[in-house]
Amino acid sequence: MNLATEWRRLKDVEPGELDIKEAGGWPFLLQLICCLLMVGLTFAGLYWYLAAPKAQELEGARQEETRLLRDYRSKAAQAAHLPMLREQVETLDGRLDVLVGMLPSGPEIPSLIDDISESAIDSQLVIDAIRLRTPVEREFYVEHPFDIQVRGDYHRIGSFLAAVADLPRIVTQHDFTLEPTEGGRLELSMLARTYSYRPPEAASDEEEAP
Template sequence: MQPQDLLTRLQEVDLDVRNVGAWPRGLRLALLGMLAALLLTVGGVLHVGQRVGDLSQATRAETRLLADYRRLHVATVDVTLAQRERNRAALRFETLLAQLPGDAEVPALIDEISRAALAQELSIERITLGEELATTSYVELPIDIAVVGDYHQIGAFLEALAGLQRILAPQDFRLRSREGAEHLELTIRAQTWRRREVAGDPT
């Protein structure tokens, strides 16, 4: 059938939209097929659009969660490093505390200072303990030292103080000559620390 003949036949058919049942069977099937295709297309577009929206939302959520994970991972690594550093610092602090004399060892430290002065033939004017200052872990203990001797003796005494096993930190020095004598007087305000004793701790 030629397209011209088909067009002529279609013009001859009286198509009443209000009476689709009177349409030729082939035309009704074609209309039904077009409506089905249109519905499927619209439904597919709506469904795909919703799925694309869901996918876009899921992608944004994934990006946000990944950023949160990275931030938490960095924070966790930082906390782990901080804990390691704190443990190392605590170990160093414990090592330093172990070098501090206990209550019973402070007199021994005074004896060591006296022996160092006498070994250099210095005249000991005084070696006295100052007022203690307690903290949570240790007690600060000032020691006032005054000795008399010549330059070489005083230099050797200072070297001996630096070589003591216990921590002794000289804070203030004063060196002055004695009137009418070749000797010098050295006064030192030194600082040492002792462990704070816990009740029941034998150390």
């Protein structure tokens, strides 16, 4: 086979005159090029059909490995801090128990009102009124507001307010008004609030009740 001759034959080929049925008579170089193209297309098709899905699976596995490694590191860090978190939760639970213990239960509200009245009497004040308002239900507690009106001199009113703040049950004081009255005395009017704990399960039961 003369390579120069085959090259001339290839150059003389007119693409429009080629007939696939006469491929056996084509120049050798043209047949070789066609064979190489067929082999290349075959390998490309095999890669697309066989190797490409595997490559995608491999890439997906790598991404999954990265995600799992990231999750593992995150959970390992959480596990390392778990004893400290448990200790903090126990501390918070203890504080919550103390605070809940300072809240009167519903039946203890009248007794608390009596304690406030006794504080006013001990401070030598005249009690004009101590009236409970309608309780207000919140998500985790019930608010019990009540009005207080007492009369006396400035220092005894201050002593009374300090005694109320020092009660073993939580009582918050709001909306103070202090006005002079006859005899040089002052009249104190204020809104006070105490609170009773409302367990989450009790709130849920009330919401589910028809």
